[in-house]
Amino acid sequence: MKLHVTPQYDTDVLIIGGGPAGASCAYHLATQGIQVTILDYQPFPRDKVCGDFVGPVAIRELAGMGIDQYEAFRKTNVITQAALYLDGKPMITKNIPLVSGIPDHGRVIPRMELDDWILKAAVKKGAKLLAGRLLDYQVFSNGVLAHHKKGSLFAKMIVGADGSSSTVARILTGSKPQAEDRILAVRAYYKNVKCMPDQAELYFTSQSFPGYYWFFPTGPDTANVGVGMVQENFPHQEVNLKTLLLELIEKDPALKAKIGDGELEDKVVGWPLATYNPDHPKTADRLVLVGDAGGLINALNGEGIQYATLSGRWAAETITECIRREQFHEAALAPYKKKIVEELGFDMSLSNTLIQFIRNRNLNPLWLKLLDIIVQKARRDDEYADIAGGILAGLKPANEAMSASFIGKSITQGVQTLATDAFREAAKGPGNITRLAWGGMMFGMQTAGDLMQHPGNYLSWGKGIVSNSFQLAGHVLKGINNRG
Ligand SMILES: Cc1cc2nc3c(=O)[nH]c(=O)nc-3n(C[C@H](O)[C@H](O)[C@H](O)COP(=O)(O)OP(=O)(O)OC[C@H]3O[C@@H](n4cnc5c(N)ncnc54)[C@H](O)[C@@H]3O)c2cc1C
Structure with missing residues (x-):
């Protein structure tokens, strides 16, 4: 006769970190009646180094947890427009674009308050908060044993929500995030x-x-x-x-x-x-990474609060199903991974590709000219401005930037701007044309010289562009197939 011993769990889900990702995940799990414990080594309210900009998508997520009803929340500063400056000169000012189902504004909320509100909302729903620093954990076939400074906890699942230097992720991958x-x-x-x-x-x-x-x-x-x-x-x-x-x-x-x-x-x-790396794991047996621990920051704008709250909710949805079915292997967690790739993969890959280009500081004059071209078009074309601004603010799916009309408008504006610049210089006299041509030649020679001196740098830069472009192309093809 076989004896089945049911393990004694301290909690169903152990969440490491009580920031926006961990607290949102805890809120949504506790709402489903699941036993959740949050372990954080810092006493709350606590500060977190941040720009404090809470974008419209994050505002919607906060409203979903009832936080928009708090009087203190309503007193926080509302942002309705964004402005861009280049070398001290105002380039463009635009309202936050309107996207259906998403508020038309953001807020600037010091993290001392914001994180405390989300955590308190989770605790009010039934999540338990424990003070302690996670040191280590082991995944067994029947649960996860986590060791912290004052003891250990046995749970059905562990959620790594412990920020950009995550201990959970480091133990899983065996290394720190790459530079x-x-x-x-x-x-x-x-x-x-x-x-x-x-x-x-x-x-x-x-x-x-x-x-x-x-x-x-x-x-x-x-x-x-x-x-x-x-x-x-x-x-x-x-x-x-x-x-x-x-x-x-x-x-x-x-x-x-x-x-x-x-x-x-x-x-x-x-x-x-x-920042986002598609090769960075998001799940493993009995384990999920959310927010910064999962590398869910958009490299283009540094925004992470919206992705922390979104991934916290998505992880809770998948974990709820896993607990109902008592299935905790990695395959059972696939819906969470799929959601991340489908909802964020394209935008994050486009941001990574753009960032990979501008890593090469030798080409700064070129990148700044491109920025100028986009801004000039956005000034005159509201639809174009909405798409460019929406992508920068993480509001619009970035695949809108890949639409034929957006690319066409960008190219037309580019040709116009470059031709106008050349014409303006020519009008100043023949000496200026020579100077312009000379400047272009020097820039080319400088870049070529640097390429010969540091071929390794250029090679890894180029490899980065190729691999990011492949990621992007993969998302484009998937999008076309899904539409077809
Ligand atoms: C300078 C700066 C500016 C930024 N500006 C913006 C902005 O304006 N808008 C925006 O949207 N995003 C911004 N971000 C990104 C944003 O701060 C993060 O994306 C966001 O905090 C992610 O939330 P999180 O819950 O994943 O992690 P965190 O907020 O970092 O929370 C992690 C929690 O885990 C706890 N923890 C860590 N290790 C352990 C451990 N071993 N054991 C127990 N607990 C642990 C920590 O105490 C912490 O409370 C900025 C980031 C930086 C650095």
Whole structure:
């Protein structure tokens, strides 16, 4: 006779990390009556280094958890438009595009408050919160044994929601996130600034590209200001982001006008972001990774809160089914992985491809010209602006950018802009044409010289473009097949 011993579980699902991803997942699981325990080593409310911009999709997710009903939430700063600056000059200002079923605004919400609200909502639904740092875990055929500083817990499943330096993901893959999948960023809070409270601003400068700066108002005269840059770029530039940020505030005329007499409220602090890598696992037997732990950050805009809340909900939907069926092997978790690929794969791959191009700082003049071309078209064509802005804000599916009409408009604008530039220079006299041609030749020679000096850099850059383009092509083909 065989004896079946039912294991004693401390909880059905153990979630490591109580940020937006872990807390959303816990909220949706607890709503289904599933026993959930969240383990986080930080006492809440706690700060998290962030730009604090909560995009419209995340606002919708928060509303789904009833957080939009909180009085404190309603008092947070509403953002209805976004502006882009290049080398201190305003390029374009547009309203946040309207997308059906998604609010027409974002908010800037300090994480000290936002994360606490989501966590409290989960606890109110029945999730248990435990203080402790996960050290290690083992997956057995009948459950997961997780060890933290003060003891251990046995659960049916483990969810890694422990952020961009996830212990759960590191133990699963055996390594830290690769440098190519990292953005480094710093943020600072300023008071007594002059700003338009409903306008989020992004700044690019020719010297610090591919770095980008943000100015997100937290109220009528306060703002979250920061800078982010891909870690892996070449020619490799050792940058101190804190110095870069303070320098820009000092030198960029547009930012200086806003922050000039403002005061830094606290220290400038930094944190890495882990961007999307399609090869990074999202599931394993009895294990799911959500939010930053799963690398769910859009490399183009650094946004992660919407993907954290979305992936938390999607993971909860799949786990609920697994618990009902008592099936926890990786194949049973496939619906979660499928959802990520279907809903986010194309957008993330397009962002990765664009970022892979601009990693090559030698070609900065070219990338900035392309940005200029897109902005010039967007200024005059609202439909085009909605698509370009919607993609940048993570609101519109990026495959809209691949539509024939969008690409056609971009090419036409490109030809027009380049021809106008050449004509303007020619009108200044023959010397200018020579200078223009000379400039182009020098740029070409510089790039060729650098290619000969550092062929390895160019090779891995090119390989990155090819592999990202293949990923993108795969999503395009899948989209065509699904439509067909
Ligand atoms: C400088 C900067 C600016 C950003 N700006 C924006 C922005 O404006 N808008 C936007 O949408 N996104 C932004 N992001 C990204 C955003 O912050 C993240 O995508 C988001 O925080 C992801 O949420 P999460 O729940 O996955 O992880 P986190 O919010 O990082 O939460 C992880 C939790 O896990 C806990 N934890 C970690 N390790 C352990 C362990 N071993 N044991 C127990 N607990 C553990 C931590 O204490 C933490 O509470 C920015 C990121 C940075 C760094």
